[in-house]
Amino acid sequence: MSVQDKVIEIIAEQAVLDPSDVTPESTLEDLGIDSLGVVESIFAIEEAFDISVPFNANDPTESDFDISSVKSIIAGIEKLIAEQAA
Amino acid sequence: MKRVVITGAGTINALGHNVADTLEAMREGRCGIGELQMRDVERLAVRIGAQVQGFEAEGLFNRQQMALYDRFTQFTLVAAREAIAQSGLEFSGELAARSGVVMGNSGGGMQTLDENYRTVYEEGKNRVHPFVVPKLMNNAAASHVSMEFNLKGPSFTVASACASSNHAMAQAFQMVHGGFAPVMITGGAESMLCFGGVKAWEGLRVMSKDACRPFSANRNGMVQGEGAGIFVFEEYEHARARGADILAEVAGFAMSSDAADIVMPSKQGAARAIAGALKDARINAGDVGYINAHGTGTAANDKTECAAVADVFGRHADSLMISSTKSMHGHLIGGTGAVELLACIMALKDGIIAPTIGYEEPDPECALDVVPNEAREAKVDVALSNAFAFGGLNAVLALRKAP
Numbered sequence: 001m002s003v004q005d006k007v008i009e010i011i012a013e014q015a016v017l018d019p020s021d022v023t024p025e026s027t028l029e030d031l032g033i034d035s036l037g038v039v040e041s042i043f044a045i046e047e048a049f050d051i052s053v054p055f056n057a058n059d060p061t062e063s064d065f066d067i068s069s070v071k072s073i074i075a076g077i078e079k080l081i082a083e084q085a086a
Numbered sequence: 087m088k089r090v091v092i093t094g095a096g097t098i099n100a101l102g103h104n105v106a107d108t109l110e111a112m113r114e115g116r117c118g119i120g121e122l123q124m125r126d127v128e129r130l131a132v133r134i135g136a137q138v139q140g141f142e143a144e145g146l147f148n149r150q151q152m153a154l155y156d157r158f159t160q161f162t163l164v165a166a167r168e169a170i171a172q173s174g175l176e177f178s179g180e181l182a183a184r185s186g187v188v189m190g191n192s193g194g195g196m197q198t199l200d201e202n203y204r205t206v207y208e209e210g211k212n213r214v215h216p217f218v219v220p221k222l223m224n225n226a227a228a229s230h231v232s233m234e235f236n237l238k239g240p241s242f243t244v245a246s247a248c249a250s251s252n253h254a255m256a257q258a259f260q261m262v263h264g265g266f267a268p269v270m271i272t273g274g275a276e277s278m279l280c281f282g283g284v285k286a287w288e289g290l291r292v293m294s295k296d297a298c299r300p301f302s303a304n305r306n307g308m309v310q311g312e313g314a315g316i317f318v319f320e321e322y323e324h325a326r327a328r329g330a331d332i333l334a335e336v337a338g339f340a341m342s343s344d345a346a347d348i349v350m351p352s353k354q355g356a357a358r359a360i361a362g363a364l365k366d367a368r369i370n371a372g373d374v375g376y377i378n379a380h381g382t383g384t385a386a387n388d389k390t391e392c393a394a395v396a397d398v399f400g401r402h403a404d405s406l407m408i409s410s411t412k413s414m415h416g417h418l419i420g421g422t423g424a425v426e427l428l429a430c431i432m433a434l435k436d437g438i439i440a441p442t443i444g445y446e447e448p449d450p451e452c453a454l455d456v457v458p459n460e461a462r463e464a465k466v467d468v469a470l471s472n473a474f475a476f477g478g479l480n481a482v483l484a485l486r487k488a489p
Contacts (some may be wrong), residue, residue, distance in 0.1 A: 011401060036150075036154075036216075036217070037150075039215070039216040040153065040215075040216055042216075043213070043215055043216050047213070052213075079454065
């Protein structure tokens with residue numbers, strides 16, 4: 001499964017939606033994922049890819065990880081996988 | 087001061103998943119204690135407990151709730167739903183703004199702690215689920231009750247080990263009695279039957295390996311249970327005005343501290359709490375028909391408790407009934423007084439006294455009418471519920487038949 005498909009699967013499960021309803025353009029807010037849901041999704045992503053995501057729930061905009069859309073999350077994870085494998 | 091009545095009751099424990107099943111089991115003297123079923127049970131020296139069986143939380147809570155609720159919170163919500171449904175109350179406007187939740191609990195989310203300690207210590211993982219803290223904090227259950235039922239008044243959790251839920255219900259009583267809140271949801275819950283929880287208790291060597299036999303000469307310790315008991319405490323005029331069914335009146339309470347020893351009970355401390363509850367409720371000692379004992383089944387508690395009762399009641403101690411229902415549902419620690427209050431309500435409302443089961447040999451140091459092994463019919467106007475905690479913290483509630 002590609003990184004994109006896996007991330008969409010995790011986010012869809014959190015949002016209680018079918019993966020086909022989650023597109024790269026969706027925002028977490030559009031999908032009805034609240035702040036606790038974001039933290040839980042990050043945890044699931046870390047577990048799935050065995051990476052550490054620099055996400056600060058205290059001030060998400062200060063994080064070195066862009067969660068503004070599904071697309072930005074996928075790009076961030078691909079970057080982290082490459083960095084953390086290196 | 088306002089009069090306080092109970093207009094709803096709910097429970098889940100080893101005897102049943104609701105009040106009706108629990109009271110039926112108490113009437114029949116059924117025992118909820120069995121072999122513990124849990125991971126690593128073979129590493130435990132104590133392998134019995136009163137576990138809640140057949141509980142399918144998945145059908146009762148949605149996915150997000152499941153991720154956030156430790157077992158003690160699940161128990162609390164199941165019992166709160168039953169109690170509030172029975173009361174017929176719905177919380178909105180002024181009633182919601184002033185009504186609150188006071189819960190008793192001792193260990194918090196022990197299942198959550200146990201599982202996550204395994205993750206980080208045993209499995210060596212360095213990441214835990216983000217909800218560990220909101221699941222394990224011991225006010226989680228009270229908070230989730232406030233959220234589910236829109237209760238916006240004073241809410242908190244009381245921790246005084248084995249007396250937690252009696253202390254909690256005393257606080258709730260005081261809130262309503264003093265006019266601070268028209269309705270309080272109160273009681274307690276505990277879920278310590280996990281490997282780490284039982285292992286910790288094992289260390290103290292007060293747990294029985296075979297049965298809970300309160301007041302019996304051959305008693306050899308306590309047996310732990312789990313579950314919740316939740317009640318709706320309501321101001322009497324408020325309940326009467328809406329034509330609510332009243333289960334019993336909470337007439338008064340008292341608390342005392344032994345200020346003596348962290349585990350050994352004190353006769354004087356217990357006696358002061360019992361006598362204090364009678365005084366607070368303006369009840370004559372001779373009117374008390376039933377006492378739900380703390381009755382843990384340890385050598386120390388049972389003889390100390392009987393001596394305290396004898397001191398307070400004098401000759402009347404021989405004519406009242408005192409039983410320990412822990413012999414059936416086990417010791418629910420921070421939730422125990424709440425489940426035991428059901429036996430007091432049954433005595434007052436239905437005229438049935440729950441027995442002390444497992445009673446085999448009379449103990450001259452516990453020479454009271456402990457209602458051995460079989461329930462009894464009796465007319466009771468006033469009942470007391472005792473709770474004496476480790477740390478010497480005592481809380482006794484006095485209940486009267488519904489007005």
